[in-house]
Amino acid sequence: MMARRLPLVALLALVALGPRLLPEFYVTLFNYIGLYGLVALGLVLLTGIGGMTSFGQGAFVGLGAYATAYLTTVHGLSPWATLFIGLAVTGATALLLGAMTLRLSGHYLPLGTIAWGISLYYLFGNLDALGGHTGITGIPAVSLFGLSLESGRDFGYLIWAITLAALWATQNLLASRQGRAIRALKGGSLMAESMGVDIARTKIIAFLIAALLASLSGWLYAHLQRFVNPTPFSLHHGIEYLFMAVVGGAASLWGALLGAGVITLLNEWLKDLLPKLLGASGNFEMIVFGVMMVLLLQYAPNGLWPLLARRLPAPRREIAVSDAQPLTQRDKPASGTTLLEVKAAVKRFGGLVAVNDMSLTVKAGEILALLGPNGAGKSTMFNLVSGVAPPTSGTVHFLDRRIDGLDPRRIAKLGMSRSFQHVRLLREMSVLENVAIGAHLRGAAGVLSSSLHLERGEEARLLAEAARQVQRVGLGEHLHDAAGSLPLGKQRILEIARALCADPCLLLLDEPAAGLRYLEKQALAELLRKLCGEGLGILLVEHDMDFVMGLVHRVVVMDFGEKIAEGLPDEIQRNPAVREAYLGGVE
Ligand code: ADP
Ligand code: MG
DSSP: OTGGGHHHHHHHHHHHHHHHHSOHHHHHHHHHHHHHHHHHHHHIIIIIITOOOOSOHHHHHHHHHHHHHHHHHTSOOOHHHHHHHHHHHHHHHHHHHHHHHTTOOTTHHHHHHHHHHHHHHHHHHHOGGGTTTTOEEOOOOOEETTEEOOSHHHHHHHHHHHHHHHHHHHHHHHTSHHHHHHHTHHHHHHHHHHTTOOHHHHHHHHHHHHHHHHHHHHHHHHHHHSEEOSGGGSHHHHHHHHHHHHHHHTTOHHHHHHHHHHHHHHHHHHHHHHHHHHTSOSOHHHHHHHHHHHHHHHHOTTOHHHHHHTTSOOOOOOOOOOOOOOOOOOOOOOTTOEEEEEEEEEEEETTEEEEEEEEEEEETTOEEEEEOOTTSSHHHHHHHHHTSSOOSEEEEEETTEEOTTOOHHHHHHHTEEEOOSSOOOOTTSBHHHHHHHTTGGGOOOOHHHHHTTOOHHHHHHHHHHHHHHHHHTTOGGGTTSBGGGSOHHHHHHHHHHHHHTTOOSEEEEESTTTTOOHHHHHHHHHHHHHHHHTTOEEEEEESOHHHHHTTOSEEEEEETTEEEEEEOHHHHHHOHHHHHHHHTSOO
8 A cells, every 4th residue: 555655655755855955956856847737637638638739738737837927017916816816717718728729639729729839939039018028027937825925945844735726636536427428529429429528528528628727737837937037938848748648658648747756857967967968059959859758658658657657556446336325217118118210210321221211119128139241231220220321211210209300419318328439448447347338327526526526426326326237237247457457258238338337227338249259249149138128128139140049139230231030030930031031142
């Protein structure tokens, strides 16, 4: 226990004693590490974890710094008031920029951040009110409890108190329901969306938090230096922040502080050492940095923190699961009630008619198989029903509500839950946490209460529910294993547990038996039998005829987008059109 907390204990000791014991030069460096670490922390959240690359954080630091510099010197406001004004200005700017750029995909998002990084930088330099390129001097010191924090030694305590608080809060956030949504942004958006996560909103949240942390750092910077000019807020520094996040470990919060420390110290030492070694003056450190970056990306793409963390005697982290009071469940329709009714659905992709005049129903307590050779249009049907792609014409009703045209989140909320043909798991996350994403809509805690860890009660109930679903599908022994370490058969079962965690009355499964071995298929069939016995309706999309025959109640067969047969399993097996489709068709 103690050993795992070694980094924290060491850092706390340094924060407590450093400003008193270190020489002036190192106190200054240590303060800068705290300031930069704060920005890098936001970038780890945004880029390392959320997968959105930003080169423009320097501009947000500048907004925080200039807001306080201007308002304290020109308007005589107190630094504590300007802190909140700066955060508000930054927040509003980030919301605006985020709304414009976060929708961009691929390389366009980083290019967008470069664009506003540059334009804000020039704004600082060209506004006369902000002192142009010479900047603003005479920024007052911050006082706290009547104590003026004029020296770097004193102000350092405030810097590090804020940085450590931010580390604590972001750690809390990541371990929460909202944090699981953020962690799903990179590589799990479609899955998360179908579990009810509002992806667009979650992206904005991550972006906003990163911008606010940068702004906070800018406020601290202005009152440490007591002077600001545009230089530290340039694109160049935006890139350096990104270096810090990547060098430390883009996906670990501690990596942000490590990266800030390593880059800041190296920068100073190299600046000092290289000209002496080379006997000439110049910015040699930048060249060395460039080379080091390339090597690092080559040999330690996850940054330095994972290398360090591996040396700490850390037992695997197990999230405690309590037997908290169960979550409320939705009222389930009685067995035999019609859950899903698709009527005359058509889906065209340009000239291709992928689904043509398809109708089917699924009742509570029944398994319906939608069968057909590859390319028949099964997945397209699945997407029509789950809201991923609305039908061109026709209707879909779920529990007597018309749902065609609703987005997947709304449909999920009504009690329909799905798995994916190609498993979509967050491989590094534990089985428990993956399943807990399924319960997203059953919690309500927001970002603030999660960051302050005030949602303990709700979080315990969500995790207890997730653990219960993991037990229910028989994966109990794997609760704390990384999802990616399970064999495919168990990953598919995990997806079912995640779907169950949403407390659905209808389960949609897209080829759950694909790629499974015989015994895995047996286990899956056993589970599905049990679930429908508990009153769940299941729509099973499958092309493996043998798998469904002993298992399902009714079968609908489609080929080339159309229904070619419907009936009981043994009728279907004897049906000549079906045999033709399977033997003479694509398969
Ligand atoms: P199945 O799941 O039965 O194997 P699909 O529903 O995936 O079949 O595909 C049915 C047909 O629709 C195929 O010819 C496929 O190429 C086409 N199709 C599926 N999705 C799209 C899409 N987004 N755009 C264009 N064509 C598509
Ligand atoms: Mg398919």
